């Protein structure tokens with residue numbers, strides 16, 4: 493089921509959508525943003541948006557970008573659905589600017605050798621910025637959204653492509669024609685610098701966003717990528733309302749690790765310290781780095797709420813996906829211990 497159209501963002505918003513919103517849009521944003529950003533609280537850094545005269549520079553090496561302090565965002569290999577990315581962890585430095593009409597993001601990451609061509613067996617370097625497309629009070633699944641919670645992507649590829657894409661889960665990526673995304677990349681001395689921008693006349697105070705980077709040299713494309721957790725883009729305002737301090741985790745990591753065996757999690761999931769390396773469920777080696785705490789908790793309480801579309805991971809029942817993972821059974825303190833362990837995986 494997809495959310496009602498009028499709840500989706502339109503051309504006036506950075507993430508874009510197919511239809512113009514109803515008059516209630518701004519109200520909706522205000523009301524729902526809190527719910528959307530609250531789950532981010534502990535994990536994410538805030539990326540401030542700098543207001544500039546005119547429009548942000550399209551040139552990624554412009555001093556107006558380089559003199560602005562970046563925020564470093566960790567990237568993790570995608571391992572939830574096969575094929576899993578072999579590359580290790582990384583990071584992307586992010587800067588954001590807003591002009592009279594456009595919002596622009598400057599991404600900078602290390603890459604020893606540029607890959608610009610696409611062809612048979614050749615893949616170009618690429619990067620993308622992911623936004624929730626609906627503002628229905630729930631963050632989409634970090635891996636390209638989930639059913640009923642679509643995402644929009646600003647995508648850049650080193651062969652010169654810039655596109656607006658949308659997705660509603662792994663494997664559902666579609667291009668939005670005339671999406672209005674502009675992008676320019678430059679590689680120099682082992683560093684890619686890319687500016688992505690789009691007209692966005694009306695923006696809320698803050699928006700969730702996430703990043704992904706593909707290394708063409710390593711044959712990365714599609715799900716073979718490194719990605720970040722959801723972050724907060726601070727467009728205006730002080731941030732006091734939407735970024736409460738991260739709550740201390742009540743659980744105990746060492747006890748949680750033992751419970752992973754005792755509760756059967758280790759029979760289905762691969763993670764560091766589990767010698768069995770099963771592949772019935774997703775590899776959760778980076779679960780704490782990638783997923784918001786609220787998502788982790790929901791994953792074990794109600795596995796069928798958001799189902800990772802890995803092979804053999806779910807059954808279709810009356811058009812609904814039902815996870816093969818049993819809901820967690822145990823005490824609250826056992827659940828907290830397991831959550832503490834999951835959050836430590838990063």
Ligand code: HEC
Pocket residue numbers: 572752755756757758759760761772773774775776779788791792795796798799800801802804805806815816817818820830834
């Ligand atoms: C019978 C096998 C099985 C058992 C037992 C199991 N899981 Fe899962 N788990 C899965 C499958 C399959 C999925 C993917 C489908 C889904 O989203 O529920 C999953 C998904 C997850 C996810 C989300 C991963 C992602 O990439 O989004 C987490 C976290 C998780 N499980 C943790 C646990 C924990 C903790 C336990 C023990 C309390 C556990 N699982 C027990 C099979 C299992």
